[in-house]
Amino acid sequence: MIEVKDLKKHYGDKQAVDGISFSVKKGEIFGILGPNGAGKTTTLEMMETLRDIDSGTVMIDGIDVAKHPQKIKYLIGVQPQSPAFQDKTRLTEVIEMFGAAYGEKVDAIQFLRDVDLEDKAKSYVEDLSGGQKQRLSITTALVHGPKVFFLDEPTTGLDPQARRHLWDLIEKVRDKGISVIMTTHYMDEAEILCDRIAVMDNGKIVAIDTPKNLIKALLKRGFTKKQHVEQANLEDVFIDLTGKDLRNE
Amino acid sequence: MNKSLFTVMTFVRINTRRFFRDRLALFFTVIFPLIFLFVFGGLNSGSGGASFRIALINQSDSSFAKDFVKQASSSGVFKIDDKASTLDQAKDLMTKSQLDAAIILPKNFGTVAAGEQIPRGEAQVFYTQNNAQSGSALVSILSDQFSTINKKLVKVDTPFTVKSEELKQKSLSAFDYTFAGLLGFSIIGMGIFGPVNVFPELKKMGILRRLSTTPLKVWQYFLSTMIGQAVIGLLSLSIMFAVAIVVFHLKIVGNPFELALFLVLGIITILGIGLALGGWAKNERQAAPLSNIIVFPMMFLSGTFFPRFLMPEWLQNVSALLPLTPVIDGIRLIATEGKHLWEIAPQLGLIGIWMIVIYIIAFRVFRWE
Secondary structure (H helix, E strand, O other), X not given: OEEEEEXXXXXXXXXXXXXXXXXXXXXXXXXXXOOOOOOHHHHHHHHOOOOOOOEEEEXXXXXXXXXXXXXXXXXXXXXXXXXXXXXXXXXXXXXXXXXXXXXXXXXHHHXXXXXXXHHHOOOEHHHOOHHHHHHHHHHHOOOOOOOEEEEEOXXXXXXXHHHHHHHHHHHHXXXXXXXXXXXXXXXXXXXXXXXXXXXXXXXXXXXXXXXXXXXXXHHHOOOOOOOOOOOXXXXXXXXXXXXXXXXXX | OOHHHHHXXXXXXXXXXXXXXXXXXXXXXXXXXXXHHHHXXXXXXXXXXXXXXXXXXXXXXXXXXXXXXXXXXXXXXXXXXXXXXXXXXXXXXXXXXXXXXXXXXXXXXXXXXXXXXXXXXXXXXXXXXXHHHHHHHHHHHHHXXXXXXXXXXXXXXXXXXXXOOOOOOOOOOHHHHHHHHHHHHHHHHHHHHHHHHHHHHHHHOOHHXXXXXXOOOHHHHHHHHHHHXXXXXXXHHHHHHHHHHHHHOOOOOOOHHHHHHHHHHHHHHHHHHHHHHHHHOOOHHHHHHHHHHHHHHHHHHOOOOOOHHHOOHHHHHHHOOOOHHHHHHHHHHHHOOXXXXXXXXXXXXXXXXXXXXXXXXXXXXXXXX
């Protein structure tokens, strides 16, 4: 679905993205990990047509991003790092507007139902919690039935219940056959959610594989961790005490 | 419906609804210009009649003097200030320019002297050097009034007389100028300060950036803003017209449809300046100074708060070319002078040129983030 070849981008002297290549299959969740400044966001932005490409190519569904940005926009959905909406807008109106941006008349309630926001349909966006805004943002990115879905640190700042709920949503999107590309700083999230992972540092991809294989490879290199087997961790305690149900945030 | 147009109209519909939910926006587009209208309208109607502020000090207790005072107070020619009851107090107020003149009716004013049939008297008028003009005008008004009274008391033949007649032809009042200027001020407020405040905020929150990942085009976004602004602007200006007609007795002689059409043209042209500034600025710090540099000179030079004919000629020639000037002039020409659109071709032409220039710039400099 996505083919990235030798992609480069520099800002002044800094080579933000330094010749990376990878491919993402249809219906796959692909995670890009890396410390701040590794070039994750710049990579996403070039794939999303938001930033000019210095050299290299990005092909989505056989279309060159640099040559046909307008066509690409119909194929991709974008979830920004911190979704924001104009205030005094009802949830249904937000969806109608995003639909209209693609020239489509959409069933707003159906899209709200997909992310469990149906009962908030008539609320204003400013009355939503962080997790609800993330969910609304996800559904607005899918109004036009894209083939590729980009998420930039989608669960940052959410409580454990909201995070789990969002993971379920992202898996549901993948199960529809949409390719998902996401960045995250949470390793547990990447391990649970991502089918494959690329680890970036200083603008380069230093490793790319499934989470399982990456762990195996590390162990093969002789890595040992102080053995300390616990049957549960603090998050298990938290979820046990407070339940998995999503809160009326 | 055409897909591109469907996009535009959906944005217009929802953004217009949002406007009516936003109390602050409603205040600034509807109430704020009305406050200016009341302040400036009030100032103008106050100086409309040529009345003198005078102190009328009556030292006589004859019935003739009392009648004279009563008539003078109700005539409307004088505005009598009762703060001064002695000549010294009146002098003090005159030096502070709070009074134009003082009239004194002396003790024996209007009394019938022994052996006489009719009352006599001599009124005294005091004025300062600065007020020589109003002083002499006052004297001539008083002499005129006295001669009418004299005629009633003493039969005299007057072979030479003056007959004055007010022309039916309507002249522009100061308010007509002020009102067109205030509409211009209101159009600037909506069209420039609106986008200049809103766009940087939308950029900061990443809302425009998010839109730029959709196929939405800049012209669709601009067009939806233009239509929305035209609707809201017409509504706000109509309220101003209604208030001006009811409260300040503004008479609209022009065709209301031509006026509305012209207002829409003006609103959209000025909005282009706001779109260019707000669309270019990355943040408030860029937007605010640049918009002030452009807006304030235009506001004062185009005749929003005082009419352009008061300016020196060279300045009039320069300010005639500013984009807001033909808008304000055109509004006045249609609304209060009853001109038709084809009769204000110079104004329309200038607006047309500005509209093209402004929107070319606005499209060129627009940034989604």
